[in-house]
Amino acid sequence: MPSSSTLTASLPRVLLTGFDPFGDTGHSGQPLNPSWLAVKALHGKRIGGHLVVAAQLPTVFQASVDELTRLLQLHKPALVVCVGQAGGRGAISLERIAINVNDARIPDNIGAQPVDTPVVAGGPAAYFSSLPIKAMLQALQAAGVAAEVSQTAGTFVCNHVFYALMHALATRRGFKRTRGGFIHVPYLPEQGAPSMPLEEIVRGLRLAVAAALATPRDIAKGAGAVS
Template identity: 65%
Template sequence: MSAARHPAGRVLLTGFDPFNGASVNPSWQAVQALHGRQIQGRRIVAAQLPTVFGTSLRTLDTLLDQLRPELVICVGQAGGRGAISLERVAINVDDAPIADNAGARPVDAPVAPGAPAAYFSSLPIKALLAALQREGLRAEVSQTAGTFVCNHVFYGLMHRIASHPGLRHTRGGFVHVPWLPEQGTPHMALDEVVSGLRVIVRSALAAPSATPVTPGGGATH
């Protein structure tokens, strides 16, 4: 991707605030550790999203308008997973197993009424998987980002990229990370998560774009 299309060479990483009574969220701690760093000549901007339906997407939209980043990777916590999970597909459904941080618990509601049923990540997830494994980091491709706020943000990001002319050169996707050791098992140390995100950003910037983002369009991932 040409740096001329993104004069500031920015990469946006987002994480979430703690939710469901937790005191930490590894997604935010990990992206915050990379804020202000340079990877492949691009500046990393880290931002925290609220674990709240609707508000999280409005916050993300503001960031996209302000930054017009070359690459966006939203990161969330996935308790019970033992590896960095590269999410393949976002679906147009909000169906909350627990309440969000504002007390909302939507059931079978669309993220964006009238929009496509799903979007594929536009990250080169198989190349990212290989890069993570070469570094000895536990990693996997995941076929579901769930139906909570993580999927809500993932779907909203991909819908915005697909429909906003100013983001036509932006690539985006979602990554889930395990709990930290103090949160339970399985877990991953924070420095490993940070290293994994660094590898993901570097490899995504170096790899060719994945093409169509809507399922059914002949995309290969």
């Protein structure tokens, strides 16, 4: 009989990434980023017959993409969900679209601050998430988790990673069947308001991943913005 470690090694992978702390997000001198804390809590878990692998990305424009590229080649995941922090949002935000522009209002963690530059020179203006975001939204709301579809991932490192991910999945050999996208999570209560407890963020991400794995084609559900 195969060992549990052998069975685990044979499972298809779900890659979850979160970011290290950036900017003024600390509390009492202890910087944190809920995106990393949440995905780290799911590392090694099994969801929908897949093994979750969590990894941290630096909040640095080029280095984040370099690390993401390495992780894609290493794990060959069936599903990729990059997660970031969005202060000012009170719900788990399922991002719809990544745009091909960097426009940093603040520097990244090594001081880089690109303004009006492309994420990928010559790349498409935008990519849509290939995650079933409406089915994920429905699963979250049915479980009582505050969630929304977001029409913008910003123009900082989160959007940079989101666009680079979708470009890699669209253009790199071996990833045509891999689905991916981006989720923003709120602050933790100790960071300020609006916020969401870490346990609720972890629960929401687990539900979102399970819904994505169980949904080969997205559902029709109104969740757009009026303005």
